[in-house]
Amino acid sequence: MRFFITLILCLCIAQEALSQTETIKTRFVWEGGTALNYKVTDNWSFNTSIGKRSVWSTVETNSNEEFEGELAFLEFDHFATYRFNPSTRGSLGYKYRWRDPSEGFGEYEHRITQQLAHTHFKEIIRLVSRLRLEQRIRNESFAMRYRYRLSADLPLSGETLDAREFYLVGSNEILFEAVDVEEDTWESRTSGSIGYLFNPDLKLEMSLTYRLENFTGSTEDFLFINTGVFINLN
Amino acid sequence: MIIKTTLLWLVSICFSFSLLAQGKKMEREKRIRKEEIPAVALTLLNNPLGKARKVKYFLETDGDNKSFEIKFLLHRNQYSVEFDSEGRLEDVEVLISFGKLNKDIRKNVTDHLGQYDNFKVKKTQKQFSSQSQTAEEVIKMALEDLPAETVRYEMIVETKAGSTWTTYEMLFDDQGNFISQKEVIGRLEDNILY
Numbered sequence: 024m025r026f027f028i029t030l031i032l033c034l035c036i037a038q039e040a041l042s043q044t045e046t047i048k049t050r051f052v053w054e055g056g057t058a059l060n061y062k063v064t065d066n067w068s069f070n071t072s073i074g075k076r077s078v079w080s081t082v083e084t085n086s087n088e089e090f091e092g093e094l095a096f097l098e099f100d101h102f103a104t105y106r107f108n109p110s111t112r113g114s115l116g117y118k119y120r121w122r123d124p125s126e127g128f129g130e131y132e133h134r135i136t137q138q139l140a141h142t143h144f145k146e147i148i149r150l151v152s153r154l155r156l157e158q159r160i161r162n163e164s165f166a167m168r169y170r171y172r173l174s175a176d177l178p179l180s181g182e183t184l185d186a187r188e189f190y191l192v193g194s195n196e197i198l199f200e201a202v203d204v205e206e207d208t209w210e211s212r213t214s215g216s217i218g219y220l221f222n223p224d225l226k227l228e229m230s231l232t233y234r235l236e237n238f239t240g241s242t243e244d245f246l247f248i249n250t251g252v253f254i255n256l257n
Numbered sequence: 258m259i260i261k262t263t264l265l266w267l268v269s270i271c272f273s274f275s276l277l278a279q280g281k282k283m284e285r286e287k288r289i290r291k292e293e294i295p296a297v298a299l300t301l302l303n304n305p306l307g308k309a310r311k312v313k314y315f316l317e318t319d320g321d322n323k324s325f326e327i328k329f330l331l332h333r334n335q336y337s338v339e340f341d342s343e344g345r346l347e348d349v350e351v352l353i354s355f356g357k358l359n360k361d362i363r364k365n366v367t368d369h370l371g372q373y374d375n376f377k378v379k380k381t382q383k384q385f386s387s388q389s390q391t392a393e394e395v396i397k398m399a400l401e402d403l404p405a406e407t408v409r410y411e412m413i414v415e416t417k418a419g420s421t422w423t424t425y426e427m428l429f430d431d432q433g434n435f436i437s438q439k440e441v442i443g444r445l446e447d448n449i450l451y
Binding site: 058060065066070072100102104106108109112114116138140142149151153174176180181182183184185186187188192216218220223226228251253255 | 284285286287288315377415417420421422424442443444445446447448449450451
């Protein structure tokens, strides 16, 4: 009898302990950025941007449910791009990402990027192939990332993209990541965007990106909302 | 922290929108409905449009100037017919292959382009127009590829001078002699490159 009472008490305590556990459900991830583009010479141009990622989740406890946002990182990017011909661009880039800003300045990430992009027009659709190599350096790891992205964009009104017009962008990117302290992973990113060109120097874009991480292993998927402002300073 | 960064980002957007105040003269092409095209223009093209495919109607504005354009596919040829704001015919263009132009015309064009270190002809259109012939006659000549009073060639050409590539819309006469050019500004690509 004493055994059963003890067992029931233990189960009640365990139940209570379980019910106190927080359940965090990620609702969406928002990435926002502002980019400045400026020509340095006829063939060289620079692109500088700042961006952030925030993760919005619901935190459930036994008594209530709260909707919370957490800043995952702030970042700064700079690219130098050389135009080889009207269709081909080569770029070198550097990114500094301040991870978990709420934890202080301890978590950092540097990325060095080399990329080659080729543009091809099929009537009004512009297709861009982008091959990108990245060296990602974090506090605790080093990764080589190999990325290929195929994008297409088109104006929604007429055959040229003019001021005060909307445009659509669709893309898919395959990413292979070789990290020194973890297993290699494959990732797929599929994105659809709608943009608005206010004038030749300013556009606003909003997109949804579906990320399928480690799709050859224990797959995880995420939905990102991206917003971007693109300013041309020429 | 998250509220501050969100606010900072919104401020940067507001700053960007202030750039809208910069006034620039803008060319604009907009797809429109058939009903918005002047009736006189539609009447002129009544016959070919009945057999055409992929018919599209556009309004072009450049400052105070306004024109209409009708594009269609007929007998595997891509036509583009331009009218002024009153519906009067300006010209008829048909997309052709540069390689299929008469040898002498090609030679004159390539001689002119020979001043550049390199070039690529990306698009060629044969342009039919006339001051004395009627609009119906010009349209008939364009559709049947007969010699109209004025025939010109409009080409999109990528040229390389030194290490710099520039894209031009060039106009040549019926013999391939250069008439004029204007630079073509391509679609911004920062959103698709990075």
